[in-house]
Amino acid sequence: MLIGDKIKSVRELKNYTQEYIAGQLGITQAGYSKIEKGKTSVSLDKLQQLALIMELPIENIINFDSQHYLIQSRIVEKGTVANSHNSFELVTRxxxxxxxxxxxxxGKTDRELQFYKEKCAMR
Structure with a gap:
């Protein structure tokens, strides 16, 4: 699995959009998309920024393995003990x-709903 694929997998698991990550990195969505597709190399600096944005150690991104993640997810769902402590921690996190x-x-949706309810009540 290439680093771009790993970054994409972690981003999707964290429910972040490409637009959000690109904005945090200070680049365009198209530029970020090139990183995920492997068309642009990822510098160590960018990788460190990505790790901060995703609130994970760089190692978790570099070592991410979707097949291993799926296996660990099934183990977690079944309630059995995971073989790899680090992978289990990643899945849990x-x-x-x-x-x-x-x-x-x-919470944000609830606040917006309350705002609009109050706004409608004023009319």
Missing amino acids: LYEDKIALLEKLL
């Missing part, structure tokens, strides 16, 4: 990050 992001989005 990605799920926790995904849940936290969804909770933030839900």
Whole structure:
């Protein structure tokens, strides 16, 4: 698996859009897309920035293996003990990050809904 594929997989697991990551990196979405497609090399600096944005150690991005992730996900779903402690931690962290992001989005949606309810009530 190429580094661009790994970056894309982690980004998708974290529910981040290409636009969001590109904005955080200060580049265009098209430029970021080239990174994921392997058309542009990823510098160590950019990789460090990506790790910060995704709130993961660089090693987790570099060593990411989607097949291993899927196997570990199935192990987690079945409630059995994972063979690799680091992979289990990565899976756990990605799920926790995904849940936290969804909770933030839900909170934002609730606040927007309340705002519009109040706005409609004023009319």
